[in-house]
Amino acid sequence: MTAFTDTDPQHVDPSPGRGRPRDPNLDAAILHAALEGLIEHGYDRLSMDEIAVRAQVGKGAVYRRWPSKAELVVDAIVMWRLARSPVAVPDTGSLRGDFDAALEAMPDMDEADGAMFAVLLGLLTAASRDSELTAALDANLLELARSTIRDVLERAVRRGEIEPGRDLSLVPDMMIGLNLLRIVAGQPIDREFFRRVIDDLVLPVLLGPDQTTTPSKRE
Amino acid sequence: MTAFTDTDPQHVDPSPGRGRPRDPNLDAAILHAALEGLIEHGYDRLSMDEIAVRAQVGKGAVYRRWPSKAELVVDAIVMWRLARSPVAVPDTGSLRGDFDAALEAMPDMDEADGAMFAVLLGLLTAASRDSELTAALDANLLELARSTIRDVLERAVRRGEIEPGRDLSLVPDMMIGLNLLRIVAGQPIDREFFRRVIDDLVLPVLLGPDQTTTPSKRE
Amino acid sequence: MTAFTDTDPQHVDPSPGRGRPRDPNLDAAILHAALEGLIEHGYDRLSMDEIAVRAQVGKGAVYRRWPSKAELVVDAIVMWRLARSPVAVPDTGSLRGDFDAALEAMPDMDEADGAMFAVLLGLLTAASRDSELTAALDANLLELARSTIRDVLERAVRRGEIEPGRDLSLVPDMMIGLNLLRIVAGQPIDREFFRRVIDDLVLPVLLGPDQTTTPSKRE
Amino acid sequence: MTAFTDTDPQHVDPSPGRGRPRDPNLDAAILHAALEGLIEHGYDRLSMDEIAVRAQVGKGAVYRRWPSKAELVVDAIVMWRLARSPVAVPDTGSLRGDFDAALEAMPDMDEADGAMFAVLLGLLTAASRDSELTAALDANLLELARSTIRDVLERAVRRGEIEPGRDLSLVPDMMIGLNLLRIVAGQPIDREFFRRVIDDLVLPVLLGPDQTTTPSKRE
DNA sequence: AGCTAATCGAGACGGTACGTCGAGTCTTCTC
DNA sequence: GAGAAGACTCGACGTACCGTCTCGATTAGCT
Secondary structure (H helix, E strand, O other): OOOOOOOOOOOOOOOOOOOOOOOHHHHHHHHHHHHHHHHHHHHHHHOOHHHHHHOOOOOOHHHHHHOOOOHHHHHHHHHOOOOOOOOOOOOOOOOHHHHHHHHHOOOOOHHHHHHHHHHHHHHHHHHHHOOOHHHHHHHHHHHHHHHHHHHHHHHHHHHHHOOOOOOHHHHHHHHHHHHHHHHHHOOOEEEEEHHHHHHHHHHHHHHOOHHHHOOOOOO | OOOOOOOOOOOOOOOOOOOOOOHHHHHHHHHHHHHHHHHHHHHOOOHHHHHHHOOOOOHHHHHHHOOOOHHHHHHHHHHHHHHOOOOOOOOOOOOOHHHHHHHHHOOOOOOHHHHHHHHHHHHHHHHHHHHHHHHHHHHHHHHHHHHHHHHHHHHHHHHHOOOOOOOHHHHHHHHHHHHHHHHHHHOOOOHHHHHHHHEEEHHHHHHHOOOOHOOOOOO | OOOOOOOOOOOOOOOOOOOOOOHHHHHHHHHHHHHHHHHHHHHOOOOHHHHHOOOOOOOHHHHHHOOHHHHHHHHHHHHHHHOOOOOOOOOOHHHHHHHHHHHHOOOOOOOOHHHHHHHHHHHHHHHHHHHHHHHHHHHHHHHHHHHHHHEEEHHHHHHHOOOOOOOHHHHHHHHHHHHHHHHHHHOOOOOOHHHHHHHHHHHHHHHHOOOHOOOOOOO | OOOOOHHHHHHHOOOOOOOOOOOOHHHHHHHHHHHHHHHHHHHHHOOEEEEEEEEOOOOHHHHHOOOHHHHHHHHHHHHHHHOOOOOOOOOOOOOOHHHHHHHHHOOOOHHHHHHHHHHHHHHHHHHHOHHHHHHHHHHHHHHHHHHHHHHHHHHHHHOOOOOOOOOOHHHHHHHHHHHHHHHHHHHOOOHHHHHHHHHHHHHHHHHEEEEHHOOOOOO
C-alpha cells in the first residue's frame, strides 16, 4: 500500500518489457471520475462501478491500479489538493507580511471545493480504522499544510521576531484543527475567518510573553 | 428528522392513545446494541441485522424508530456522550486552577473510548452530506464541549484575570479543533497533550498582550 | 380446525355468558374483504393487514375468528360458492333432460367468477401440503359438485336408463376433473364446453355397453 | 418472459461476445437446488437464500437468471418433468395392449414424486394470475401428457379399432383431469386407479356406440 | 350501579424472506 | 499481457408480511 506516499499515483510498473503496457491516460481518467463522483454523491454513495462507467474503463483497470475504493479516493483527493495551490508562501520580510501574503494567495472557495472538503473529512474519518490509510492521508494532506506554516514560523524565528526558545510545534496543528472544525460544522473557510485566527490566536501566541516560565503544576 | 435535536432519542409519538404504544425499553436496548456493535466492528462493519439480534428485537422495531443505520448510530453516540460526563468544571478561584481541575477530572480514555472517537469521527463524515445530521451532531457534541470551556473563560473574565474586551470566541474551537486533529491522526488524547495545549497556546493567548491594537492590514 | 365443515363460518362461541359478544357483522365483513382482495391480487399477494383495513377491523378480530390466512380464504371461497348456485338439478324424467336442465341453470361466468376460479385453484394447490385444509376444501367444494352429479346419475339408474350394475363412481370426478383442467389452462367453462363433455364422454360411458365383461388383463 | 417456452431453461444470451459469459453449470446447479428445496419444504417454505446456499452460488447469480422465485421454481419443475420419462408408449398392436404397456411402463411414484406433484399443483395456482406462466406450464407439462395419449388413440383409429369419425379431443383431457383431481385431493396416482379409469371410462367411450347421432337438444 | 370479562380498532412486536445493490475477484474475448 | 465487459461470491440493505401481543375504549351479563 505504498500508493499514497508516491508522488505518482500509479503503483509499481512491475515488468516493463512483456505484454501491453498500461495506458497512462487511464490513471487520470479514473481519478477524475472518482473525484466527480465523490463531489456528487460523497464517499459512501460512490460506487466503483460508477467510477468505471464514468471513466469508460473496465473495473479491472481500476483494481489493477488501486487495491480498494478507499485508496483510490485518497489518491483522487491528493491529486485535487496538489493541483490547487502553490502552497509556498513568499518571504515578505515580516511575520505579519507573510501571513497577509498567504491570505491573499488563498484561493476563493467555490462550490466544488466545499463539497471536496466535506468529502475529505469523510475520508479522514472513514480512514480512522485503517491505520495505513490514516498515515497516508496524514502524510499527504496534513503534513503538506503543516510544513507550509512551519516555513513561515521558522523564517520569523530566524528574523528574531519570535523568541528562539519557544516550542511552536502546536501552532500549525492549531490552525489546521480550526479549519477541520469548520469543515465538520459545515461552515465556510474564508479569508475573514482565517484573519481572525491569525490576529486573535496565532500572533498572540507567537509574539506574547512566554508563559512556560510559570507553568501549571505538574503532578 | 427532528430526532437528533430531541433530548429523548425516540421520535414523535404520533397519536397517543390509539394502538399499542412503543415499548420504551426497546429504544435503549437498540441504542446499546448499536453502541456495542459500533465499538466491536466500527461503523462500516456494523449491520442492522446484528443490532436487531443483539437487542433481541425484530428489524421492524429498529426501522420503526430510525429511518436508517446512520441516524440510529448518531443517536447511539449522542446517548453515549450524554451518559459519560457531567462536564462541569468546578470554580477553583483562578484560571489556571480551573484548567488543572479540568485536567484532573478528565477521564482516562479506555479502549472503547478510543474506538468511540473513531466512530464518532466516522459519523461526522457520513453526516457531512446531510446538513440536518451535521447540525444535530454539532449541537449535541461540539456545543457541549464549547460551553464547558466558555464557562471557564467567562469566570476568568469576571475575576479580572483576562482583559474584559478580548474576543475569546475562537479559543474553545481552537481546543476542540486540536483534539479533532488528534483523533483524525489516530493519536491519543491524554493529559500530557492537553497540558501542552493549555500551557503553550491557551494561556499565552488569554494572558498575553492584546495584539488586536495593531492588526494586520485590512484590504 | 373444524371451521370448514361448519355451515356457519364462524367457530365455536365458547361461553355465551360473560364478556362482550362477538359482533356478528364482522364475520361477513371480513369474508367479503378477503374475497375482494383475493380477486384483486390473488392468494399470495393478499395480506391479512389489507383484509383488516378493507373490513375496517383490527387484525385481532380476524385472528380471533380464523387461525390463519389460508383458512380464512377457504371460508371466503366456500361462502362465495354457496351464495352462487342452487346446485339442485330438477328431475325432468330423463337423464338427458336432467343434463339439459343443469346446463340451462348454469350461470354465466362473469369476470369475477373467472378470477375466483383461478383463486380457487390457487387455494387447492396451496392447500396441498396441509392435509386438513385439503380435506376441508374437498368436503366443501368438490363433494358439493360430486353429489349434485351423483343425484342425477342415481335417478337415471332408478329409471332404468343406466344398467344397474355399473360402477359410476368415476363419472362425477371425470366431469370435475375436466373443469379443473380448464381452470388450470385458463380456459372458460361455458355451456358449449359442458355440452361436449356430456355428449362426447358422459353419455357414451353411461349408455354404452359394459366393457368390464372383457377387462384388460390383470397381473 | 420467454424463459418458460424455451427448451433451454436459461434466458437470452444478450451479446455473445463481450464480457464473461454466464456459467452454464450454474443454471443446472440452481435448478437442482431449487428442486431439492422444493421437495423438502414445499413452495412457501423454500427460500431463495437457501437455494443460493445449496447451489453454492450468490443470490445475484440466481436473480440474474430468473426474475422471481416463482419463475425459477416453474423452470425447476419443467426440468424435473423433462428428465423423468421418455413418455413414448410402444405400439403393441391393439388399443388395450397399448394401455397395458403404458400402465406397466408407468413409474412407481416415490415420495419425492408425491411431493413434486403437490408442488407442481401449487405452482399452477401461483401461475393462475400470470397468463404467460400458465401458458408455459400448459405447454410444457399438460401438452406433454396430452400428446402421449393422443398417439395411442391415433394408432387405434388407424388400426380401425375406433370408428374414424369420432371426436376424441376430450379424451386426453379427461384422463389428465382425473389425475389432477387426485393430486388436489391428495390421493395417490397408482396403477390400480389408472386401470379403473381406462376400463370404466376410456374404453367405453372409445369403443361404445357413437351417441352424437342423437344429441341433446340444442337451443 | 358496580364488577367482570370478552370484545373492538389500532398498531407495535419477533421473526423471516424478499429482491436490490455494492465491493472486490474472475473469466471471457479483443487489441 | 492490458483492455472492456460483465458474471461471480458474499453479505448488508431496507421493505413487507405473518401471527402474536398490548394498549385504551366499548359492551355485554352478573351481582
